[in-house]
Structures are given as structure tokens and as C-alpha cells.
Amino acid sequence: ETGVTQSPTHLIKTRGQQVTLRCSSQSGHNTVSWYQQALGQGPQFIFQYYREEENGRGNFPPRFSGLQFPNYSSELNVNALELDDSALYLCASSPAGTDFSPLHFGNGTRLTVT
Amino acid sequence: SQQGEEDPQALSIQEGENATMNCSYKTSINNLQWYRQNSGRGLVHLILIRSNEREKHSGRLRVTLDTSKKSSSLLITASRAADTASYFCATDVSYSSASKIIFGSGTRLSIRP
Numbered sequence: 582e583t584g585v586t587q588s589p590t591h592l593i594k595t596r597g598q599q600v601t602l603r604c605s606s607q608s609g610h611n612t613v614s615w616y617q618q619a620l621g622q623g624p625q626f627i628f629q630y631y632r633e634e635e636n637g638r639g640n641f642p643p644r645f646s647g648l649q650f651p652n653y654s655s656e657l658n659v660n661a662l663e664l665d666d667s668a669l670y671l672c673a674s675s676p677a678g679t680d681f682s683p684l685h686f687g688n689g690t691r692l693t694v695t
Numbered sequence: 696s697q698q699g700e701e702d703p704q705a706l707s708i709q710e711g712e713n714a715t716m717n718c719s720y721k722t723s724i725n726n727l728q729w730y731r732q733n734s735g736r737g738l739v740h741l742i743l744i745r746s747n748e749r750e751k752h753s754g755r756l757r758v759t760l761d762t763s764k765k766s767s768s769l770l771i772t773a774s775r776a777a778d779t780a781s782y783f784c785a786t787d788v789s790y791s792s793a794s795k796i797i798f799g800s801g802t803r804l805s806i807r808p
Contacts, residue, residue, distance in 0.1 A: 585737070614796070623699075623739070623783055623798040637795045669735060683728060684785075684796060686737035 587672050587687035594662050594694050601622060602657040602690045604672030610637070613655040614684060616671040622670055630655055659692075667694045699727075699784045699799030707805040714771040716802040718784030719764075727760055728785045728796070729769050736782065741769075771804075779806045 586605045594600050606613050612631045616624035626639035630649035643658040653674070661664055669691050673684035699720045708714055718727070726745045730738040744751045744760045744767070751758045757770040771778055781801045789798050 616798075624798045625803055626795045626797055629795060639795065640796075670739060683740035684738070686729075686739070688737045689735070691735070 583671060585674050585685050585687035587670075589646075589690060590688070591691045592693070594664055594692065596664060596694055598662050599658065599660045600662060600692060602659075602670050602692070604657070604674075604687060606653045606655065606656045606672075606674035607685045610674035610685065611653050612675045612678050613649055613653065614673045614675070615655070615657045616673065617641075617666075618669040618671055619690070622667075627657070639654050662694045664694050669690060698787075699786055699797065701782070701784060701799045703802060704800070705803045705805070707807060708774060709807050710774060710776055712773050712774055714778070714806075716769045716782050716804070716806055718767045718768075718769070718799055720784070720786050720799075721765065722786075722788065724762075724786045724788075725789055727758075727767050729756075729758060730783045730785060730798070732781045732801070734780075734782065735773040741782075774804075774806050776806050776808055778804060780804060 585607050588603045615627040619623045626636040628638040628639050629636045633649045646658045649655045665692040669689045671689045673686045675684050699718050702717045728743045733739045738802045742753045742758050744758050755772045765784045781803050783798045783801045785796050785798045788795055
């Protein structure tokens with residue numbers, strides 16, 4: 582089975598720009614969660630998508646938005662980038678919407694905002 | 696905000712020794728999970744323990760859960776150099792129609808040869 586893949590692996594953007602990160606979920610998984618991980622910290626929950634709808638959101642401003650597509654792949658969009666947005670962005674998939682299955686992570690996108 | 700907090704923040708032991716990491720959390724949970732992360736890569740699920748379980752084993756891993764104290768511990772026996780990584784506990788938090796998995800701040804484990 583194919584695991585979770587994220588693209589790009591690294592990205593450098595300038596403050597104020599917009600960025601789109603992409604995630605392909607593991608085969609058979611219909612739920613995707615996005616996390617932001619600053620250096621030396623634990624992953625912070627951004628939001629979760631289930632069957633193409635946002636299914637829960639963490640404490641992130643509206644300039645963080647997402648999409649899930651019919652094939653369960655997902656995008657994370659961040660507008661008006663700030664220096665503090667520099668982090669590792671992790672996507673994780675799981676096989677169901679609200680049960681508590683383990684998450685399967687991709688290797689992340691390292692975003693640097695200058 | 697962090698639901699779980701790991702202790703210690705960093706741990707350095709000799710290869711072959713046992714490593715114990717602790718996790719405390721704030722609210723009631725349905726289950727608690729432990730994940731491992733190598734050097735800025737994705738997290739890998741290690742073990743899940745449900746709220747009605749007290750202890751679980753998987754290979755060299757032993758996890759305990761004390762819901763009365765809202766704490767868990769992860770024991771890695773006979774450590775190896777390859778166990779060098781960051782370890783995170785994660786708890787599920789339910790709200791409205793969704794649940795989310797919240798991670799702690801992690802323990803950075805270093806195994807000395």
C-alpha cells in the first residue's frame with residue numbers, strides 16, 4: 582500500500598506571500614489532518630478533513646485554509662505569510678472520520694519564511 | 696496549546712539501558728498513543744492504549760496508563776542506537792462532531808554507544 586506523501590519537501594517564501602502544500606493520503610484512508618511543528622516543539626493541530634469537509638480546527642487564524650478532494654488528497658493553503666509560519670508542516674491520514682485510529686504521517690514540508 | 700506534557704524533555708542513556716518517558720495530560724481521554732519522530736521527519740505510530748487498559752506491550756515497548764493520575768509512561772527496554780529519536784504522547788480530544796489528536800512537547804532520547 583502507498584503511504585502518505587507530501588510535496589514539496591522544502592519551500593522558501595517571503596513574508597506576505599501565499600503558499601499551497603499538498604498531501605496524498607494513504608490508500609484506503611478518508612481522513613486527513615494537518616499539523617504545524619515548530620523547531621523543538623510538538624506538532625500543533627491545524628485542522629482535519631473528512632469526506633471533503635473540515636471536521637475540526639485548532640487555534641489557527643482563517644488565513645490557514647484547506648481542501649480535501651474526492652480522492653481524499655488534501656491541500657493546506659496559507660495566505661499572508663508571517664515569519665512565525667516557518668515550520669515543518671505535517672499531513673497525517675487515518676481510515677475513519679471520528680474513531681480514534683492511529684495517524685499515518687508523511688515526511689512533511691519544511692517551510693521557511695524570510 | 697498542548698494537552699500532553701512529556702517528562703523529561705531530554706534523556707541520554709547508554710546503549711543497552713532502559714529508557715522511561717512520562718506523559719501527563721489534562722482532560723479525560725478515550726485513548727493515548729505514543730509516536731516516534733526521527734530528526735525532523737514524519738511521526739511513526741508506536742502503540743495505542745485505551746482508557747480501560749492499564750498496561751500494554753509491543754516488542755521492547757511497555758506502556759502504562761493511569762487515568763486517575765492522568766499520566767502515562769513509555770518504557771523502552773534494552774535500548775539501541777537506532778532508538779535515538781523524539782518521542783511524543785498524543786491524546787484524543789473530542790469536541791462538537793469531531794475529534795482531534797493532540798500531541799505533547801516530546802522527549803528527545805539519545806542513546807550513547
